[in-house]
Amino acid sequence: MVKIIKVDVDFNGIIIFDYPGILVPFGGKIKDGDNILQGFTTTDKGDLVLDEGIALPIMGIDDGGYVVRLFLNELPDRENREVIFSDKYFYLNVTGGLYIADMSVFWEWEDYTGWHNADVPKGIYKVSLEGVHLEKDGDIVYCYDLILEKTSKIGIREIEPRSDSRLC
Secondary structure (H helix, E strand, C coil), rough: EEEEEEEEECCCEEEEEEEEEHHHHCCCCCCCCCCCHHHHHHCHHHHHCCCCCCCEEECCCCCCEEEEEEEECCCCCCEEEEEEEEEEEEEEEEEEEEEEEHHHHHHHHCCCCCEECCCCCCEEEEEEEEEEEEEEEEEEEEEEEEEEEEEECCCCHHHHHCCCCCCC
8 A cells, every 4th residue: 555645525526636747738837726627627628637647536425534545556455345336447647746635626726735645656557446435443434445556658548437436
């Protein structure tokens, strides 16, 4: 496992993105306060960031606390883990840093505010996204596992992000 990140969601989603790669669709610059989410939902920029491995959204989730676990070239332990959904394959092209945040950071942009650094080395990754329940001390933890496999090039994306990624 590379890292465990706790994300408080107030905007119905989580976004995983490369920085500075996310600047590319916006001519290399995003101003503080810009709503870049609108650009992704109303233009072809949404498909561009998915196809180029710049961003991966987890959409349609209830507000609350979630755990995002990242696995690099390894699989999660299956013990006490119930897979709710598994989406294969997305791609991520990490050119700088890979960050995880509440989707609200795309609603009102501000550099590094609310971002969690995933500490993933630069490179191209083939990604499986799994929504899971983890049993820990008799409690259920709602978790999204990103299983990253290093690859030499971005493949053709044949999957769309889920509009409903709830784990309840």
